[in-house]
Amino acid sequence: MNLLQGKTWRFGNDVDTDLIIPARYLNTSDPVELAKHCMEDADPTFAGKVSPGEIIVAGKNFGCGSSREHAPIAIKAAGVSCVIAASFARIFYRNSINIGLPILESPEASQAIAEGSIVSVDVATGTITDQSTGKTYQAAPFPPFMQSLINAGGLIEYVKTKMK
Amino acid sequence: MGMTITEKILAAHAGKEHVSPGELINAKIDLVLGNDITAPVAIREFEKIGVDQVFDPNKVALIPDHFTPNKDIKSAEQVKILRDFAKKHGIPNYFEVGVMGVEHCLIPEEGLALPGDLIIGADSHTCTYGALGAFSTGIGSTDMAAAMALGEAWFKVPESIKFIYYGKLPRWVGGKDLILYTIGKIGVDGALYQSMEFTGETINDLSLEGRFTMANMAIEAGGKNGIFAVDEKTIEYVKARAKRNYQIYQSDADAKYSQVYEWDVSKLEPQIAFPHLPENTRPLSECGNVSLDQVVIGSCTNGRIEDLREAAMVLKDKKVSHNLRLLVIPGTQKIWQQAMHEGLFDIFVNAGAAVSTPTCGPCLGGHMGILAKGERALATTNRNFVGRMGHPESEVYLAGPAIAAASAIAGRIAGPEEVGVR
Numbered sequence: 001m002n003l004l005q006g007k008t009w010r011f012g013n014d015v016d017t018d019l020i021i022p023a024r025y026l027n028t029s030d031p032v033e034l035a036k037h038c039m040e041d042a043d044p045t046f047a048g049k050v051s052p053g054e055i056i057v058a059g060k061n062f063g064c065g066s067s068r069e070h071a072p073i074a075i076k077a078a079g080v081s082c083v084i085a086a087s088f089a090r091i092f093y094r095n096s097i098n099i100g101l102p103i104l105e106s107p108e109a110s111q112a113i114a115e116g117s118i119v120s121v122d123v124a125t126g127t128i129t130d131q132s133t134g135k136t137y138q139a140a141p142f143p144p145f146m147q148s149l150i151n152a153g154g155l156i157e158y159v160k161t162k163m164k
Numbered sequence: 165m166g167m168t169i170t171e172k173i174l175a176a177h178a179g180k181e182h183v184s185p186g187e188l189i190n191a192k193i194d195l196v197l198g199n200d201i202t203a204p205v206a207i208r209e210f211e212k213i214g215v216d217q218v219f220d221p222n223k224v225a226l227i228p229d230h231f232t233p234n235k236d237i238k239s240a241e242q243v244k245i246l247r248d249f250a251k252k253h254g255i256p257n258y259f260e261v262g263v264m265g266v267e268h269c270l271i272p273e274e275g276l277a278l279p280g281d282l283i284i285g286a287d288s289h290t291c292t293y294g295a296l297g298a299f300s301t302g303i304g305s306t307d308m309a310a311a312m313a314l315g316e317a318w319f320k321v322p323e324s325i326k327f328i329y330y331g332k333l334p335r336w337v338g339g340k341d342l343i344l345y346t347i348g349k350i351g352v353d354g355a356l357y358q359s360m361e362f363t364g365e366t367i368n369d370l371s372l373e374g375r376f377t378m379a380n381m382a383i384e385a386g387g388k389n390g391i392f393a394v395d396e397k398t399i400e401y402v403k404a405r406a407k408r409n410y411q412i413y414q415s416d417a418d419a420k421y422s423q424v425y426e427w428d429v430s431k432l433e434p435q436i437a438f439p440h441l442p443e444n445t446r447p448l449s450e451c452g453n454v455s456l457d458q459v460v461i462g463s464c465t466n467g468r469i470e471d472l473r474e475a476a477m478v479l480k481d482k483k484v485s486h487n488l489r490l491l492v493i494p495g496t497q498k499i500w501q502q503a504m505h506e507g508l509f510d511i512f513v514n515a516g517a518a519v520s521t522p523t524c525g526p527c528l529g530g531h532m533g534i535l536a537k538g539e540r541a542l543a544t545t546n547r548n549f550v551g552r553m554g555h556p557e558s559e560v561y562l563a564g565p566a567i568a569a570a571s572a573i574a575g576r577i578a579g580p581e582e583v584g585v586r
Contacts, residue, residue: 014352014353014441016547016550018529018547018549018550018552019549019550022529022551022556023201023230023528023529023552024529026201026230026530027235027236027238027239027242028242029204029208041550041551041556042550060353061352061353061386064353064386065383065549066287066528067202067285067286067287067288067290067302067303067304068201068304069286069304069305069306070201070205087356090356090357090386091288091303091383094303094304095304095305095307098306098307098310099306143320145188145318154306155306155309155310156209156212156213156306156310159213159309159310159313159314160212160213160214163213163214163215163314
């Protein structure tokens with residue numbers, strides 16, 4: 001499970017949560033419904049063309065704006081296997097870890113990887129390999145506490161073990 | 165080594181003498197809140213944990229404010245999840261339409277946020293309560309669920325940035341202009357993961373309303389929280405509202421800051437953020453001729469009584485421009501009633517404005533004032549992202565209430581002087 005591989009879709013800097021999932025669709029929290037509108041205001045064709053396992057590569061401050069967990073939920077439910085960005089907005093970062101959407105912070109990978117490249121990602125080590133160019137990048141590792149959250153399968157599973 | 169207010173609050177709630185930036189801590193929370201968009205997801209996740217009750221019903225607040233009064237069937241069902249959950253768990257701080265307000269106007273007004281508190285909310289603008297010298301920050305729904313079960317949450321202690329403002333603010337320039345100016349200077353990720361501490365003589369003179377506005381938009385610079393030192397004004401605000409004890413923390417003289425910004429704001433012009441990021445700020449004199457279809461005065465950023473008074477001062481005996489919609493949305497029922505008693509509604513209605521019951525409504529493109537393709541709005545709200553108030557090809561400009569009122573009269577972005585108000 002820790003090794004992901006997929007084709008990439010590129011987005012720019014400061015992709016906000018309204019672009020990821022516009023508020024007009026927030027009268028539901030059903031992941032399947034949310035996935036239909038994933039990235040709609042950034043690219044209205046995205047939800048129709050993304051295939052399971054594919055990877056989003058974006059610039060700095062990905063997921064800025066609202067605290068809506070619907071944003072990482074929509075991305076995950078659309079089948080995106082992970083998001084690589086130069087940096088993430090704080091609440092989006094936290095939400096992604098909590099719900100088990102793999103995210104990797106690497107300014108170098110964010111800059112270099114082209115749209116449509118085949119990229120493989122080792123989530124455990126943070127190693128990103130661009131199969132199209134053969135180049136590898138190292139994402140910042142998670143602190144041990146966050147790694148334990150990820151290993152538990154997200155925050156809810158972690159809390160369950162804590163409450164036993 | 166000394167600590168900042170933020171570090172002291174985090175340390176106290178983690179049961180520690182001292183914390184340092186970067187440290188991961190578990191801290192007890194004084195309040196966890198959610199709204200009709202975020203709480204349904206939190207409740208679904210809470211139920212997966214398998215506990216019978218929330219850690220403390222008095223420390224959970226549920227505020228259906230985004231799509232209320234329910235705008236459609238799906239929204240009504242979301243709100244019902246909150247109502248049923250509040251009933252089941254005996255949560256007193258569920259606010260039904262009629263007593264409800266925009267959450268970040270309502271929570272301080274109800275005395276639920278106090279100095280020294282640690283508050284988390286499943287809404288990014290939870291950072292608003294930093295105006296009272298509390299540590300408060302936005303989190304997601306799963307964090308809200310975990311906090312409702314455990315009564316605590318994990319935090320990475322943030323580094324702090326100190327902002328020092330000095331000089332007396334010119335007429336019609338206030339908290340909104342200070343925070344837009346700040347975001348314009350440092351960018352939408354200029355305070356990413358960090359605490360923003362607002363200080364200086366200008367801040368000492370700033371009203372609580374102005375401070376709420378500034379703390380509210382800390383998130384628009386990527387900040388984890390925005391915070392102010394407690395002073396006489398803060399005490400005056402909380403003493404009539406607090407129903408429990410609170411603790412006042414001040415930053416030590418030798419507290420460590422990752423950065424310090426110092427600005428003379430005595431000649432600051434009103435600031436307007438152009439589409440599509442809050443960092444795209446311009447002083448009023450450099451805005452050019454931007455015609456408008458709608459103006460919104462309200463939201464958790466600028467829906468308080470002082471904001472409405474300022475708008476009314478400009479709108480008195482004036483008319484809203486032909487074919488422009490002006491929407492005025494008081495933040496809470498108390499603010500609504502106060503505005504009514506002060507005669508502000510007469511001024512608004514005579515000018516040709518619509519006055520609404522409290523709701524987040526148009527701020528996030530929910531309802532009560534959605535934009536068509538190609539339309540342009542100026543709003544006292546906090547975000548001007550693509551599609552934020554409606555059609556993805558509409559535009560939102562952000563400003564304070566005086567500029568909003570003057571722009572509604574002029575039909576384009578304008579200051580009070582341009583419409584004959586001194």
